[in-house]
Amino acid sequence: MISKLRHKDLLGIADLTPDEILLILETAEAMREIGERPIKKVPALRGKTVVNLFFEASTRTRTSFEIAEKRLSADTLNIAAGTSSVVKGETLVDTALNLEAMAPDMIVVRHAHSGACHMLSRICKAGIINAGDGMHEHPTQALLDAFTIREHKKRIAGLKVAIIGDLLHSRVLRSNVQLLTKLGAEVWASGPPTLMPPGIGREGVRTTTSVDEAVEGADVVMLLRMQLERMQGAFFPSLREYFSVFGMTHERLRRAKDDVIIMHPGPMNRGVEIDSDVADGPYSVILEQVANGVAVRMAVLYLLAGGAEHEAAA
């Protein structure tokens, strides 16, 4: 078993080896235990500065990172694009260089444009953690999804995972496809042809416009949000029609395995991609995903900051 990651940054699952993914998931197991203690804090990142640089609104992800950083005793600060010099017309590069001048150890970045984190990683000595860049990747989401799946199924390899929804605009899809195929899952993607990313089949994903085919015998059903804000023009006739053709209902779920779990990265559009009965039903692990997000992000922060080796050297 390896004990550290090869890169200073986490830009995407595409850059991780299967062993690195497993290392993060194993480390997250240990981190979760910290969250169950009466005093939820360890000194692992004491003296480290972590900047949460969010150019896009986010409640869940930013809060999750911040809690993870605080549980590891890092000094954290949050910069929301609306309150920074970005509104004064400063470029991303200049914003990054100014932050860099104050020597943070890590920068957690969310940005509306794909590739923004790659750009920052080339400029900054600080480790960059991608908290979602455009339609590209959202690696910590895929990691927490994998953590949640493993918790229930004890494995990833060989599972049938159906991902259904707005595939085209989804960074969660891209990270999950990378991760799940690397760990040997059978990934099915389903949605209207207008929302199917070109060339997705090259990643070893099976695509179908039939939700029933995707759900048939599935171990995991993951629903993706209709990202109405990223859609230009008509990708489907109406939300009502979308729900009638693709929406996840109890009726449709009958084709899945008896112990199927239902996942959603949030925020949910109830009655669009998922029926409330399903979202709140017995197979739903949606809130567990949120809980696990903290442990997984603690693991990523810890490993990127140098992990056990770093502590020994200090």
Place this chain on the structure above:
Amino acid sequence: MKRLLKGGRVVDPANGRDGIFDVLIDDGRIARVGKGLSADGAQVVEIPAAFVITPGLFDMHVHLREPGQEHKETVATGTAAAVAGGFTAVACMPNTSPINDNAGVTEYILQKAAQANLARVYPIGAVSKGSNGDQLADIAELRAAGCVGISDDGRPVKTALLMRRALEYAGMFNLPVLEHCEEPSLKGEGVAHEGYYASTLGLRGIPGAAEAIMVQRDIALAEMTGAAVHICHMSAATSLRAVREGKNHGVRVTCEVAPHHFTLTDESLAAPVSYDTNMKMNPPLRASVDRDEMLKGIVDGSVDAIATDHAPHHYDEKKMEFDLAPFGIVGLETCISICFDRLVHPGHISLTRLVELLSTNPAKILNIAAGSLSEGAVADITLLAPDMAVVVDPAKFRSKARNTPFGGWQLKGGVAATIIGGRTVYVNEAAAGAEALR
């Protein structure tokens, strides 16, 4: 003053010449081309056997950015880049600020070109006022001021009706319409070729069909009106198929391909550097089937010209998020080396064909008396060094801009010297023997 270029290989498709000849230049014109010409009072320049003498290269698609965007390029820096790339003439697109849609802007550009006194500059005027696609620009006035064609480049001519009228009206003067083919609704907010790589990187796609649809529209209109349409910077296999079919039916359609579209593919979006904004241009780097088809068209003759679409941008503008960086790359100073290395040396095309693509045909398409070494013609001559080793170093560009995807490329073949009107305007110190041309 008389000069005798003695003993180089002359490649001049317009006169069916390819062999060792002497070229006598007198008073800025080609006096004679022949074997063993007498020096008779002329300054004799011994041309190394490794050099090739061709009619001056002509880049029929560049952006000189002046007036209005002088931080990117000026007529002076753009034409300096041109002669360093072996080009004796360029045609510059009208998307300046203000747009070249009236004689005043045309005259301004020509005045700047005269001051720079380097490559010849042939302005392309706008099809429509402000290139807005609503009302025709004053095309007769643009022509009288010196424009050699019309285009709304940067965008397509907005409606089929306006394109029809432009073809009919400009056809009266035998002015070609040069079209940037792109169906706007299909392009949308796209920034890269729609396919696997854009999809994986989370970039919005521009499908090849966005180009092909407009190519097909314009060919149908050229057939209907009998006027000449020229397809700019063609990139998609489907577009080339339409051009071939148009040509087979006698439609007056010609097309150009840029060096990046017959060398690179959309794979360059991901590696060696992901999201490199020097890989962002419009039309985008396409799939390998498209790239291969452009190469095939260059070989089989269905592509008429190679043009760079030289699009200089300031360093700051390109140092942005991929979505926000402007489209375009520079090309004047890398074109000939890429053509040698990727087309001539691998045996895809002959030197004669190369000169057709880069000189004879562009002049023909724009109805300009250039692109030949005919006796009596203006002595615009390029001396090429086909075997010279070249390493692309953007820091040495004469262009103001450095936005090239070819930085660091090691190529075989380059420019030795550039002569305009009998006057040497560029000598490449790296080409052994070129010094004698000073």
